[in-house]
Amino acid sequence: MRILLIEDDSSVAEFIVRGFREGGHTIDHADNGKDGLFLATTEDYDALIVDRMLPKVDGLSIIRTLRASDDHTPALILSALGQVDDRVKGLQAGGDDYLTKPFAFSELEARLDALARRAQGKGATETVLSVGDLEMDLLAREVRRGGQAIALQPRDFQLLEYLMRHAGQVVTRTMLLENVWDYHFDPQTNVIDVHISRLRAKVDKGFESQLIHTIRGAGYKIDATG
Amino acid sequence: MRLADQLRTTTFLLTLRYMVLFFVSVTILVGLFNWAALGYVEQEADAAIEAEIKGLQEQYAQRGPSGLVQVINARIEAYPEGDAVYLIVDLSGKKIVGNLDAWPSLQVLEGDRVTFPLEEADGDDVRVRARVFAPQGDVRMLIGRKVRALDQLAKLTDRTLFWGLSITLALALATGLLMSNNVLRRVAQFNATSRRIMGGDLSQRIETTGTRDEFDELAQNLNAMMDQIEGLMTGMQHMSDNVAHDLRTPLTRLRNRLEQLLQKADADDADEVAACIEDADALLSTFASLLSIARIEAGTYAADQESVDMKRTVLDAFDLYTVLAEDKEIELFCDANEDVSVSGDRNLLFQVVTNLLDNAIKYTPSGGRVDISLRTRNGQPELVVADSGPGIPADMREKVLQRFFRLDKSRSAPGAGLGLSLVSAIIQRHGIELTLDDNRPGLIIRMRFPVASAAMPEGHAALAADHT
Numbered sequence: 001m002r003i004l005l006i007e008d009d010s011s012v013a014e015f016i017v018r019g020f021r022e023g024g025h026t027i028d029h030a031d032n033g034k035d036g037l038f039l040a041t042t043e044d045y046d047a048l049i050v051d052r053m054l055p056k057v058d059g060l061s062i063i064r065t066l067r068a069s070d071d072h073t074p075a076l077i078l079s080a081l082g083q084v085d086d087r088v089k090g091l092q093a094g095g096d097d098y099l100t101k102p103f104a105f106s107e108l109e110a111r112l113d114a115l116a117r118r119a120q121g122k123g124a125t126e127t128v129l130s131v132g133d134l135e136m137d138l139l140a141r142e143v144r145r146g147g148q149a150i151a152l153q154p155r156d157f158q159l160l161e162y163l164m165r166h167a168g169q170v171v172t173r174t175m176l177l178e179n180v181w182d183y184h185f186d187p188q189t190n191v192i193d194v195h196i197s198r199l200r201a202k203v204d205k206g207f208e209s210q211l212i213h214t215i216r217g218a219g220y221k222i223d224a225t226g
Numbered sequence: 227m228r229l230a231d232q233l234r235t236t237t238f239l240l241t242l243r244y245m246v247l248f249f250v251s252v253t254i255l256v257g258l259f260n261w262a263a264l265g266y267v268e269q270e271a272d273a274a275i276e277a278e279i280k281g282l283q284e285q286y287a288q289r290g291p292s293g294l295v296q297v298i299n300a301r302i303e304a305y306p307e308g309d310a311v312y313l314i315v316d317l318s319g320k321k322i323v324g325n326l327d328a329w330p331s332l333q334v335l336e337g338d339r340v341t342f343p344l345e346e347a348d349g350d351d352v353r354v355r356a357r358v359f360a361p362q363g364d365v366r367m368l369i370g371r372k373v374r375a376l377d378q379l380a381k382l383t384d385r386t387l388f389w390g391l392s393i394t395l396a397l398a399l400a401t402g403l404l405m406s407n408n409v410l411r412r413v414a415q416f417n418a419t420s421r422r423i424m425g426g427d428l429s430q431r432i433e434t435t436g437t438r439d440e441f442d443e444l445a446q447n448l449n450a451m452m453d454q455i456e457g458l459m460t461g462m463q464h465m466s467d468n469v470a471h472d473l474r475t476p477l478t479r480l481r482n483r484l485e486q487l488l489q490k491a492d493a494d495d496a497d498e499v500a501a502c503i504e505d506a507d508a509l510l511s512t513f514a515s516l517l518s519i520a521r522i523e524a525g526t527y528a529a530d531q532e533s534v535d536m537k538r539t540v541l542d543a544f545d546l547y548t549v550l551a552e553d554k555e556i557e558l559f560c561d562a563n564e565d566v567s568v569s570g571d572r573n574l575l576f577q578v579v580t581n582l583l584d585n586a587i588k589y590t591p592s593g594g595r596v597d598i599s600l601r602t603r604n605g606q607p608e609l610v611v612a613d614s615g616p617g618i619p620a621d622m623r624e625k626v627l628q629r630f631f632r633l634d635k636s637r638s639a640p641g642a643g644l645g646l647s648l649v650s651a652i653i654q655r656h657g658i659e660l661t662l663d664d665n666r667p668g669l670i671i672r673m674r675f676p677v678a679s680a681a682m683p684e685g686h687a688a689l690a691a692d693h694t
Binding site for chain 1: 474475477478479481482483485486496497500501503504511514515542545546547549550553572573574576577580584
């Protein structure tokens, strides 16, 4: 995946660049809006990460300019302004996702991955998801583990589907609330954990290897390798 | 604008007061004029009587008693419709001469001056002023004059007073209504604008008419005040945006470094580093809540008002919390069959509902029951969360409510977190009325939504729906 990062904070930028390079991606970095807009219009990227507050040209203007010139490269907006109205403004400008600082790198990676995959039309065409011996048939709405059927409520199915679509990646509680329940705010309660533990009881109970893992300080991950 | 409102205005009452004052002064003036005119007319009549008496005395002196009778008869005949009144009777009361049939019953004014009413041929009553005397002891004599003008004057002034005051009254009422109408219209503008400003739109200003009257002056001052407030609010928001940027960026770095450290750390340190990340997250989420509260209170969310499907919000919250209730062996019931939509921010409203459910489940012991319902009562959407927990004693409910509404207190309360403050900010922002009651046993919380006013712009709702 080829990524362009437009971010003026060198420390945050360094952290992001290192993270993606370690993950085997190509990433270019511009530290101001003007250079960023130039790179975005001249080079071909799979995804953009744009800080909202930038010197010279601000993040929303960059995205608006790109969208006006019919460039639909998926763009994720980074900002310290994590309020609902800012999110709305960001999405109105043509951004595809919005991430509030601070974020876990895995969250950024997961969100960007989801954006790029969506843009390439991947994911939507998949009819069967699998993690280890766990299989989900999206058409038949069936879940099996080791050939054994697991009955799930619709919401649990959605939750597991989201986890499996991001297999090997950490998903945060906020991401789950956002994508499974469609509400945007920081759930300051343990209610998501309760949902996960119920799902875990159905998916992992009685099996030798655990698939759903809790990642301290971040969220959850479904992974066969543990 | 209702008439009752208009009748209550200061302007109308002021006009009415002036009218009463005018009424009284006009009455006094007319009374005085009447009194003066009466005196004048009476004096005129008295003077005419004196002249008559003098003339008759001369005739009597020249021609004696028979001559006098002749003269009187001649005068009566000459002016049958005249104002002069004569009567001479003998001691037995028998009429000798005159144009009265009999001696009338007199009302003495002073000395020999008397007055009496007289019925005329046409049936009208007329007042007569007269003098009575007994010139030689064998007759009594009455010389008088009808003061017809006096009655006419009295009638005239009565009529003038009636019509004059009626017209004054009508004019005063009309003026009062007109003036109060003008004033009310201006005041209504002031009220409407200030309500819009209180609703969060700080850019609203009161219209001036350009007449430079006192209302324009007031409007200009209020507008100048709003400019200052808006400037301060914008400044504050810029500052909080900058603070958000300046403080959260280093916190981001801190958290990121910890995250990198976590990847490198060996098993012993990993737990410690993860705990550090959790602490940093708690710090950041507190910070985020503070910013949210500040922004909700500042009303910057006003632009994001959309029509929110409360039925879906309640059902989603129910769906989210069912498992939590089951885990605690609490029965959670949801009754939301009615389609209810309110205007607001769906994420904030969802946060309120989940917060109330979270608390209800938290304080209800195992085996208890929590109910959430949504319905329209008297045209007003109402959301009720009832639990079977310990409840709140009646005398404490007020305090809890205060904590809902007095943000500074709950903010400083240790351990309470910012959830309650956030909920109260959201409730106030949406104009929701919150009450606590006894559920016998337990607590029942009622949220009454304001009756939906203007429809919200379509764009926001569409955007909010597709940004996942």
